[in-house]
Amino acid sequence: MTDHTTDIGADISRRLEDRVRAEIRARGGVLPFDRFMELALYAPGLGYYVAGAPKFGPGGDFVTAPELSPLFGRCLAVQCAEVLERLDSGEILEFGAGSGALAVQILLELASLERLPERYRILEPSPDLQERQRAAIQTAAPHLLARCDWLTALPERFDGVVIANEVLDAMPVHRFRLGDAGEILEIGVGERDGRLVEVAIPPVSTGLVEAVSALHEAGLANTPGYESEINLRLSPWLSALSRVMERGLALLIDYGYPRAEYYQPERHMGTLRCHHRHQAHSNPYVHLGLQDITAHVDFTAAAEAGVAAGFELAGFTTQAHFLIGCGIDRLMQASAPETAFDLALGAKQLLLPTAMGERFKVLGLAKGVDGPWSGFAMRDLSDRL
Template identity: 50%
Template sequence: MPDCLSAQAGNSPRTLPMPDTKAQAVSERLMRQIVRAIEQSGGAIPFDMFMDMALYAPGLGYYVAGSRKFGDQGDFITAPEVSPLFAQCLARQLAPILDQLPSADILEFGAGSGVLAADLLEALAALDQLPDRYQILEVSPELKSRQKSTLEARVPDLLERVVWLEHMPEQFSGCVVANELLDALPVSRFRIANGTIQECFVIHDGEQLKADYREPVTPGLESAVKQLQAQYGPFKSIYHSEVNLRQSAWIKSLAQAISQGVVLLIDYGYSSAEYYHPQRDQGTLMCHYRHRAHSDPFRWVGIQDITCQVDFTAAAKVAVESGFSLGGYTTQAHFLLANGLDSLLADSDPEDVARHMSLMQGVKRLTLPAEMGERFKVLGLLKGIQLNLQGFSMRDMCERL
């Protein structure tokens, strides 16, 4: 789920720092599990199954094992850790929604280190607009423990409002926040070779994992690629990319759970036209380890992140089909500025020089085009509520979807 350009992109795996002995042992155990899955499946598994195991295999996958992922000592830094102003702007967007709904919770998917939850609760308390409950859906026991520690240290008086979930709630009313979640959903990779659609499988040659392209078997993949060919092709004679079929399933499940509320999806990605541009012939898959980026998903499985950009057109399309209406689509920079980022910075104490300078640096990273400002987008979805979302008032790019 990282900010891609916070890493040193283009590194060869040979130049990456070596994991410690404990981390290598975790990777080797996960590798053995993946190899067994390949053998049990007749010698190959679809790429999305491999990615699922690499990221989420119980006790061993990247997001559920115990390695540190967030912050300077981890593999990447997310926007909430860049600056507390990120959450304060988000709180200004959530407050009028919470005020309008008779009973409203916040549901955060994948709360990372817990910094966003703590910052949001602090900011909403200052606005006198706390949610009834702050729900966190977290699949990692290690991250859940870290989130509890963060919240206990930062907002002990508000901890009683926090509830951890293991599954999507059956019914929900309020605000849903998913910051850098969709990019971490397993994807199906494909190749178009001289007009023929092939699916990426993962095989083991006796020494290492490798990609192998074969006739598609994943339900829905071939039809999805044919639609892309018809709409955005013709593609090059050899064209690689990916389709996130699980994204659609997740949004449909969310639509079934929400009776009334607003969803904010914050991630890096493109519209479909940009994502599947004929010149983007290698797809968007990227791996992250110790703030370095490279393109080999089979290197150190379980201790590096594997991620892809988000297709926001696909997300918006399935959302509308599932009963949501579009509340807006814009860049992270415009969303934060529309929610008062400049005034929040101006209100900081100029006599606290160190903090003021830190906030200024954070604002630059959150908003500059070469940093997070334009590469990250915000998609707003509404269900059962009529409200103009102020985060999209400065610039709404729904026409690009």
């Protein structure tokens, strides 16, 4: 990294920290963690996902499945084609398209299957990432660029396939801790000796006590000192999506667990992780604006919120089983011999339990269209939710 780039990063980080400190003071000394995470990731012009530094791939902070192998997007395209065929038309809406690699892979595979969507829409709040995605499509599939458009808010109406790959883990979460007497405390962010610090206070965020109490009723997360996260924004997000989506299938792909596994006693420090230059750590209060902050997904909560919003549960499985169901082996066999070695290496990363195969899950939520769906045909784990 050049000195000039380092200076820009340091300036962004300082300005973002000033913004966080101003909100801490405006709120009487403590900022709820979900608001801190929102600022760190999405503050206009300063947050990690809206500032201009590279994020994806070898030159960024982490690698996502589309950067590992084109087989990921090609398999997703198979599932998309199945939905579009059943609807007899429709669009694709991708949330947070990252580097644009997934959009390229899906579009090219759908073109080969003669099942292109009416539009490929990308909901992307970052102007910088919009330009990178547009450039990626222009380079790899220029003849398909005219079929794409970019949004900063949900469309008024939508039929087709929704893709959210590694989106839910970047939603701001609330954090809680159980005190010595088992009382529910909210983790927030304050200041001490010129540093941002974590503080535990009586809950101030609407819905947090009820959500943690529900975990206790299920026999989970009930040991003094236990701390973890809850995504209270998930239900409003799915409700908003349901209001605009009349028919189609939403595919939510991320790392996470069903609720009973998420809040296991051994996960007593939660799942919050930060990623900076391909190094994972647990301190969200450093490298502000320059590092990713994520939390694993409670897929039970996602399924419940989806059903409450008007979706039907279409399936839940591991990434490995989903890709196998979509024919990853067939796609590998049909590929050119000169690409076989690289595809095999990528496939291992996508499928192996020690890599992404079991750590990542796929949740399907359907509305106005019936399955069964290829991605959930190999092994549907909905009974674990």
